[in-house]
Amino acid sequence: MQTTEERERDTWMDLCYDERRPNYLKVNGIRMHNSLRIGVLCLVVMYLYLLGIGCAARKQYIYQRYHYKKKPKVEKRYKNELSNCERSDKCLQLHGVEKTMCARQCMALDCFHELYGNDLLEEGEVDVRVTSFKGCWQKKYFTIARSGL
Structure with missing residues (x-):
C-alpha cells in the first residue's frame, strides 16, 4: 500500500515509458501513443504561436483623447x-x-x-x-x- 507522498510522486512524475508497450508513453498515469503525443505537442505549439501573433498584430493607438458628450x-x-x-x-x-x-x-x-x-x-x-x-x-x-x- 502506497503512502500519500508516494502516490503524489507517482502521479506527478514527468514521463515514464510503459515497458509492456514501447510505442506508448505514460504521462501522469495516462498512457499515450507517441503519435498522439506529437499531435498534442504540435497543437500546443501552434496555439502559442498564434496567440503571440495575435498579440503582436494588435495595433496600439497613442493619440490625444478628447471628451465628446453627445448633445x-x-x-x-x-x-x-x-x-x-x-x-x-x-x-x-x-x-x-x-x-x-x-x-x-x-x-x-x-x-x-x-x-x-x-x-x-x-x-x-x-x-x-x-x-x-x-x-x-x-x-x-x-x-x-x-x-x-
Whole structure:
C-alpha cells in the first residue's frame, strides 16, 4: 500500500515509458501513443504561436483623447458640417476612407493632423479615434461660438 507522498510522486512524475508497450508513453498515469503525443505537442505549439501573433498584430493607438458628450444641438451641427464637407468639390469625387478623411480635414484641419497625422485611417480599419475627433471638433466649435466668429 502506497503512502500519500508516494502516490503524489507517482502521479506527478514527468514521463515514464510503459515497458509492456514501447510505442506508448505514460504521462501522469495516462498512457499515450507517441503519435498522439506529437499531435498534442504540435497543437500546443501552434496555439502559442498564434496567440503571440495575435498579440503582436494588435495595433496600439497613442493619440490625444478628447471628451465628446453627445448633445442633440451639437450632434446636429456636427452632422450638418460633415455633410457640407462631404458634398464640397474637393471631397465629392472621393469614396470610402478617402472621402471620410477629406471631410474631416475640411471640418477641422488641426484636429485631423493631431489625431490622424502620424497614422492615417486605412480601408477596413475600425476608427477608434472618431470620438476624439468629434470632441476636438466640439471644443473648436464652442471656442468659435463663444468668441463670436
